[in-house]
Amino acid sequence: MFKQVIYRSEAIFPKGDLSNLDILREALKRNAALGLTGYLIRHNKTFLQAIEGPRKTVEITLDRIARDRRHHSMVMLGQAEDGDRHFSEWTMGYTEVPFGAGQAIDTMTALEALALLRRVADREMARRCLDMTA
Numbered sequence: 804m805f806k807q808v809i810y811r812s813e814a815i816f817p818k819g820d821l822s823n824l825d826i827l828r829e830a831l832k833r834n835a836a837l838g839l840t841g842y843l844i845r846h847n848k849t850f851l852q853a854i855e856g857p858r859k860t861v862e863i864t865l866d867r868i869a870r871d872r873r874h875h876s877m878v879m880l881g882q883a884e885d886g887d888r889h890f891s892e893w894t895m896g897y898t899e900v901p902f903g904a905g906q907a908i909d910t911m912t913a914l915e916a917l918a919l920l921r922r923v924a925d926r927e928m929a930r931r932c933l934d935m936t937a
Contacts, residue, residue, distance in 0.1 A: 804857070804858040804884060804885065805855070805856070805857065805858065805884060805885055805886065805888075806855065806856070806857070806858040806861040806862070806882060806883070806884050807853060807854070807855040807861070807882060807883045807884075807886060807888075807889070808853070808854050808855075808861055808865055808879070808881075808882045809851075809852070809853045809879075809880045809881050809882070809913050809916050809917055809920070810851075810852055810865075810868075810877055810878060810879050810880060811849060811850065811851050811852075811877070811878045811880055811908065811909070811911075811916070812849070812850045812852075812874040812875065812876055812877040812878065813848050813849060813850070813874060813875055813876045814845065814848050814849070814850055814873065814874050815872065815873050815874060815875065816873060818845060818847065818848070818899060819899070822873050823845065823897070823899070825873075826843070826871075826873060826897075827843070827895060827897045830843070830894070830895035831894050831895050833864075834856075834894045834895050835894045837856065837857075837860050837864070838856050838857055838860065839854060839855065839856035839857075839860060839861065839864060839894070839895075840854075840855050840856060840888055840890045840891055840892075840893055840894060840895070841853045841854040841855055841856075841890050841893065841895055841896070842890045842893050842895070842896040842897075842898075842920045842921075842923065842924045843895060843896065843897045843898075844897070844898050844899070844900050844919070844920060844923050845897075845898075845899045845900065846899075846900040846908050849908050849909065850874055851908055851911075851916055851919070851920065852868075852920075853889065853890060853916075853917060853920050854868075855888050855889065855890060858884065880911065880912065880913040880916050881912070881913025881914070881916075881917075882913075889917065889920075889921055890920075890921075890924055892928060893924060896923075896924050896927060898923050898924075898927055900923065
């Protein structure tokens, strides 16, 4: 059974810290083996992430993420089951959102957060495609 979860949390380390690359590196390695996809953005001190895949795997992964000491104050924005993947092309994508581009992250609903994550992921995918053709 499929599950998607969207959450927000506060980063411990400053923006640009190598811990962000560690998070991405670990997720890329682990998610590929577990059948998970998703996208993570960081705006100032806030992380916003969607994780999707097999229900039990998502739940186990979310529990592990909740215990991760690189962030705190995790807030579940929403979850869905038996839907379609929104990030099937991303084992895990990551983007640092520029100042001003995500000012309302702290008050977003799950649907608003999903829309933002998809816009950022789509923009990053388009940029990568352009880089490959250049």
